[in-house]
Amino acid sequence: MSTEADIAILGAGPAGANAALAADQAGARVLLVDDQPGPGGQVWRGKSAAILEAPPTPESRSGDALRRAIAASGMGHLSDSRVWTIERGDAGWHLHLADGAGQRRRINTRSLILAPGAREYVQPLPGWTLPGCIGLAGATAMMKRDLLPAGKRVVVCGTGPLVFFVASEIRRLGGGVAAIITANSRSDWLRTLPALASRPGLAARGALWIADLITAGVPILWRHTVTRIAGSERVQSVEVRRVDADWTPVGAPLFIEADACCIGHGLVPNSEPASLAGLKPRFDRKAGYWAPQAKPDGTTAIPSLFLCGDGAGIRGAAAAEIHGRLAGLSAAHSLGFGPGPDNALHLRYLKATRFGAAMETLSHPRPGLAALTTPETPVCRCENISRLALETEIASGAASVMAVKSGIRAGMGACGGRFCGTAVARILAAANGRSESEVPPATARPPLCPVSIATLAGDFRYEDLPIRKPAPL
């Protein structure tokens, strides 16, 4: 089954959904494709159909407004649909996807806007594979969709603002927080005050979360990290240590009982779709991660390819909304629809990036955190490959993420390297005394997501194979 569009948009978070709305309003025939049950992305994820009634939150209100706008526009929208490869054609792009029913579909589009968002980085540590240990981003997904708190005695650990949001949501939804363990110090937070002042509403919410945790007597351990998660079949306790300015764990361990542990260390742009489309990621020295590059107006080095939101660099939801609109207007204009982006929107975008960039700096792992990954810690979860196994392979001559992947399968499992790729690159850089900027991520290959052979085959029949006449004897 194939569908035609002027502009296809991959990803329906704040960036992609707003790109679609802007291009649609400019008069282009758009098609919005997303792998989640509804628009909103991770930050504005909608509630499951099981929820009949629940108190609204600022996130649910923003998400609901976006979902209403998309429904009202009447634009083409495929949810629960996973694009597994992107091909460049003579007159545009071909997206191959599996829809919610597992049916194979193809989208032919003149221009393509990528808004793939970001994923969480979790520094591998002993016990992080135990059931009951989930990402901070994962915890927010479960709480936004199913309104289910992670537990009654949850240790919330990590960096940046997400620890306080997760802890507060656990309490709001009837769960309990045993402790908050954050590598950030109070002075790290003080340094973000100029950025916080630009978003007084969010800053006030953050202050309320922290005040609530303090009045409730929930311990907040600044400048600390969980160094080990323990339990036989599931999370039962965590080991915690102080960290120095570089976030290297130091000092005597203390132990906290827990029924779950939510942990995360910032976000990493999802660079694979852009990479597959021919836009290779570059190392952003200031931010400290690899990301495909887009201009503020969403244009890229490839004329019919546009990129917006956190997938082009972590700048947060508010910036992503505007970046999406800019990319939508740019893409529409390049096909002759609408006037294109204007200067005022540009300026609003640049202003909005400051807050997101400050939060990203707060969250970004400092070098000392790498010490969490002990030699026995599984780094590649899918293939169960430890840091020691990686370092042995590197010592034997594997000099790139690709070499390590083909050598011992790190990153070749079901997640496609989404959860170990960054850690593997950092281990490689450290082992060879190189900078992270010299260790590019693995080359993106299809499929971008797990896809069944039946879906790949589609309605192919063996009899359809062209068979040449046998050569005359």
Add this chain to the structure above:
Amino acid sequence: MRLVRDQSHLIRRRPAIRFTFDGGMVEGHEGESVAAALWRAGLLGLRQAPDRGGPRGLFCCMGLCQECVVRLDGHLVESCRLTVSEGLILSRTEQGL
């Protein structure tokens, strides 16, 4: 005193129904994610990782990590992307993926 109120009593869900996981009955609400229903029931370990990598369960909760896969009609499905419905029959995967 609480500055962030416990709002759990203000949440109304569809009536509970039952589905099968690994031969046992699990309660869940129609339309919620299977992962959430299993988590609420205390079923955190969903599979064993290869090479004696130990028990695994829900991790990214958004369809990326593949840790929470279960078996449905012979196919592997992420339980975080699957919704609860009456009569759903799921089993654990064999070792690994």
